[in-house]
Amino acid sequence: VETTLATGKAEREAAAVMAKRSLKRGSTLGADKNYDTAGFVKAMRAQGITPHVAQKTHGAIDGRTTRHAGYGVSLRVRKRIEEIFGWAKTVAGLRKTCFIGLAKVKAQTTFTLAAYNLTRMATIFGWRLNTV
Template identity: 55%
Template sequence: MVDATLVPTHKRHFTGDGSDFRGQKRSNDTHASITDPDCRLYKKAPGDASRLAYLGHVLMDNRHGLIAGEQVTTADGTAEVDAALQLMDELGGSQRITLGADKGYDRHGFVQDLRNRNVTPHVARKCKGSAVDGRTTRHVGYSISIRVRKRIESIFGWMKTVGGMRKTRFRGLERVGLHFTLVSTAYNLVRMARLGVA
């Protein structure tokens, strides 16, 4: 489970209390896009520039590298965790499954929510205060999941370069979400042809 920042190509017009923003802090509380009200200011890491963005979320099948679920949300601080839980709920089934994720998902509430859904959290551990304990990490499957989960980056790479998702041309959460779904479907078709499934 990894998220991509989807940046729109349209101009970034903001409404605020003035036209000169030099020296002012921009936030979603003080500034909004005139052309796309669903977009939110977002930065991937501290020190990065804030830009208008949506977040794209993908759930990948570890065995074949196919997209098992996808979703686009507005960019905020809890979108990644909320989308992961929603994608797990949509997946359905009663068998125990595993979910691999990066360190950003190593949160006590998220790990407990996965366990409540009969999902084993194969989440990369933080150095201090990790929510993932020895009952999960002692198994061989944990180290395999941590290694295999990096394949999802090739999905996002394909979606951004071939699928045109690096900078989406669409406005509004619904249209960006539809574009993301179409690109995810195209990726699965290409991937299945390579696997000899189609």
């Protein structure tokens, strides 16, 4: 996770930093329409990462990407990722943070998503008992 100040293009800049840190050449990166800009698509392609971003009407994503079956799969899987942010906003209180300052909000975000990972692991490995 990456937490930044809201600048209008901070999401794309954070995504580029995380992609450089985490993804290897040949990977794909799924994202929403906000990422369909010439600069972001060019930066991802320069790193050898295929940007599977939702296509705008006159965006930077062209037939080189959209013609592959994997592009459609990525768009469907992206909806599952959005569920994580929905959980973080509703259950974990990230819709309106209680903290002031980037360092404190970053700590809350990291803690929240670590808690989400533990919750998912509990479900996957059967640690949670569904006794009501």
